[in-house]
Amino acid sequence: GYFVRVDFRDFFRIEPPSNEGRCDYDYLEIRDGDQGYSPLLHKVCGSDFPPIITSSGRSLWLRFASDGTIEYNGFKAVYDYIPNPLETLPFIPKCEFEIGGAMDYLGTANISADQLDHAVKWQTPVDCTWIIRAEEGKKIYIQFPHYELKEPNDCNFNFIQIFDEKTDIEHRKRNFCGSVAESYQSETDVLYIRYYADERGIGSEFEAVFTALRKLGSNEPESTCPEGEYDCDDATCISNDLVCNSVRNCKFGWDEESCAVGGSSIPLDFSKAHVIIILILLILIMTGMCAGMIYNLVRKLSEDKEDILASRDKSLASLASIESVPGVPSPAKSRASRVTENTDCNGCYVPPPPGGLFPFGSKF
Numbered sequence: 001g002y003f004v005r006v007d008f009r010d011f012f013r014i015e016p017p018s019n020e021g022r023c024d025y026d027y028l029e030i031r032d033g034d035q036g037y038s039p040l041l042h043k044v045c046g047s048d049f050p051p052i053i054t055s056s057g058r059s060l061w062l063r064f065a066s067d068g069t070i071e072y073n074g075f076k077a078v079y080d081y082i083p084n085p086l087e088t089l090p091f092i093p094k095c096e097f098e099i100g101g102a103m104d105y106l107g108t109a110n111i112s113a114d115q116l117d118h119a120v121k122w123q124t125p126v127d128c129t130w131i132i133r134a135e136e137g138k139k140i141y142i143q144f145p146h147y148e149l150k151e152p153n154d155c156n157f158n159f160i161q162i163f164d165e166k167t168d169i170e171h172r173k174r175n176f177c178g179s180v181a182e183s184y185q186s187e188t189d190v191l192y193i194r195y196y197a198d199e200r201g202i203g204s205e206f207e208a209v210f211t212a213l214r215k216l217g218s219n220e221p222e223s224t225c226p227e228g229e230y231d232c233d234d235a236t237c238i239s240n241d242l243v244c245n246s247v248r249n250c251k252f253g254w255d256e257e258s259c260a261v262g263g264s265s266i267p268l269d270f271s272k273a274h275v276i277i278i279l280i281l282l283i284l285i286m287t288g289m290c291a292g293m294i295y296n297l298v299r300k301l302s303e304d305k306e307d308i309l310a311s312r313d314k315s316l317a318s319l320a321s322i323e324s325v326p327g328v329p330s331p332a333k334s335r336a337s338r339v340t341e342n343t344d345c346n347g348c349y350v351p352p353p354p355g356g357l358f359p360f361g362s363k364f
Contacts, residue, residue, distance in 0.1 A: 001087040004055040006030070006062070006079045013073040014045045015066075026066040028075065034059035034094075035129070036168030037161065037194065054082065063168065092118045095128035100212075102239040103249060106130045106193065107146070107207035116202070125198035129167075132191040134212040137221060140191045141236075141251065144181040146207035151200050152179045158201030163192035181206065183251070185213075211249040213238050230255055 015026035023045035030053055031038040038061050044050045053060065064074075095115050099106060111128055119126045134140050142162070151157040155177035162174040165188040174184055197204050214229060214237040216222055225237035232238060232250035242249045244259035 001084045001089070001091070002058055002081040003084055004058065004060045004079060005082050006053045006060060006077050008049050008052075008075055008077045010076045011073055012049045012075040013047050014075065015070050015072050016046045025070070026072065027064075029063045029065070031061040032056050033061055035061060035194075036063065036166060037163070037172065089122055089124070090118070095126065096131070097128070098131040098133070099210075100133040103209065103211050103242055103245075103247070104132075105207065105209050106132075108195065108205045109207070111195075119197075119202055123199070125196060126202055128195045130193040130195075132193065132210050134186075134189040134191075136189055138189055138212045138214050139236075140186040140189065140210050141183065141213050141249075142186075142191065142193070142208055142210040143183045143248075144176075144206060144208050146205065147176070147181040148206070149177065149179075149201065149204040150197070151204075153177065154201075157199055158197045158204040160206060161192075161194040161196075163194065164188055165190050167192050167194075185251075209247060211238055211242065213249075 014028065018024045023043055025045070027043055027045040028050075029040070030042045030044075030050075032041050032055055033039065038059075041053060041060075042050055060079075092114065095111060097106065097110055110130075111126065115126060115128070118124065132140050132142070147160075149158045155175070159175060159177035160181060161172055161176070162184055163171050164173050164186050165171055174182075191210070193208065195204075195206065213232070214222060214225065216224065216235045216237065222237075225231045228240055229237040230240050230243050230250075232252070233254050234251050236251070238249050238255065243255045246256070249255050
């Protein structure tokens, strides 16, 4: 491996610092790495030559900024590559991914096992970057359905950062090292996602999904969604291909609200909490209604039975009282009853003859 060495020669004249001694106007920023978020080595201005600067790895990042009001001659520098005689770490490619399109997934699942094994074996950090590029004029909306850090609330061991358009500190929009990673919508068509894990933080996991969307408004090129795009009802549009794909690409999820689930014609998303709560309430209401109907039916049958028994007892009692009142004719009796009552045996008992026949001299 090699180090990078930068030597400033001949002249170095940049606008002087402010009265407070800060390089707020024109300055040269030097970082130990290949990105704008790499560790800061020097931020210099004025006319004093900086020292010779050597990287700790294979890259140095330099940025010159000027406010455009007062101009100086600038600076001159030469760089060189210095062999590292103590290099013992095996070479491993940079952990960087570039993705695009209308929608895609990213996360720690993209990191190869070689990267993780190298970090554990040689005690180096896992430092990966995802570069998301959307179609020109569109923005990027990123969500984090899964986010779990090994050392939450400790930004020294693990974190996720979001940079909009550039990777310098000024363009850093989010720094997640706690227990929650909220969604973010970019201001440009390029977004950088950085994942860093070191020592105890190695093993942290996250999964993100991004959506390229078009922003609508009076200050935007479009005020309505063009053909082939879906209106999210929040002043943004997404591709029609993303509607009903089981992913909430719109911020409020309207692209999934009217979709049938599992071939059903019911336009409900049963994965939503409020839908599940409504279904549980409906089941409880229907169960209560059925139980109430069964209870009322049993009570009604019991009451009807008691009424019928009471009515019968009342009728029998009424008949018995009529027969016992003098001068009131008794109800008509059946023919069989009259025949039985007209049988005159003079109060004597006539036993049946042998063989079941009556003798000739018997009186009827």
